[in-house]
Amino acid sequence: MYSEGIHVGYRAWLKQQAGEGPAPALPFGFGLGYTTFELSAPHAPQSVPAGNDVVVHVPVRNTGSRSGREVVQVYLERVASAVERPVRWLAGYAGTHLAPGGTESVEVRIPAFV
Numbered sequence: 001m002y003s004e005g006i007h008v009g010y011r012a013w014l015k016q017q018a019g020e021g022p023a024p025a026l027p028f029g030f031g032l033g034y035t036t037f038e039l040s041a042p043h044a045p046q047s048v049p050a051g052n053d054v055v056v057h058v059p060v061r062n063t064g065s066r067s068g069r070e071v072v073q074v075y076l077e078r079v080a081s082a083v084e085r086p087v088r089w090l091a092g093y094a095g096t097h098l099a100p101g102g103t104e105s106v107e108v109r110i111p112a113f114v
Contacts, residue, residue: 006086014087028090029073035064035100039072054110062098071095072106 007015010028040059048054058072076091092110 006084011086011089029071029093031071033068033070035062035066035068037061037068037070037098038063039070042074051112053112056092056108056110057105058108059103059105060096060098061103062100065100067097067099069095069097070106072108074108074110076110 004012010024013024038061040061042056042058044054044056056074058074060070060072062068062070071093072095073093074091075088077088078085092108094106094108096104096106098104
């Protein structure tokens with residue numbers, strides 16, 4: 001068990017208010033590929049009944065000249081909580097494979113009890 005509890009690695013850096021100490025060289029989940037992607041503003045419902053999953057749609061476009069795979073990650077944060085939590089945590093992800101110039105609305109399902 002770590003003495004830092006759940007605040008290890010990126011979680012520790014985020015808890016320090018992202019400014020103290022050296023910043024990570026690359027963001028969590030960063031992948032190298034042979035093309036580039038553009039992610040547009042996500043869309044999610046304004047309200048969801050208790051106990052239901054949340055579905056977030058993220059428009060993705062392959063802006064490069066080669067086919068490639070992109071994984072969309074959705075993070076959550078809870079500003080005030082009685083339970084110790086990370087500043088931000090991965091709630092869901094989904095991938096897509098797009099040809100050059102291809103677009104898709106990627107659907108990321110977040111389970112109700114994340």
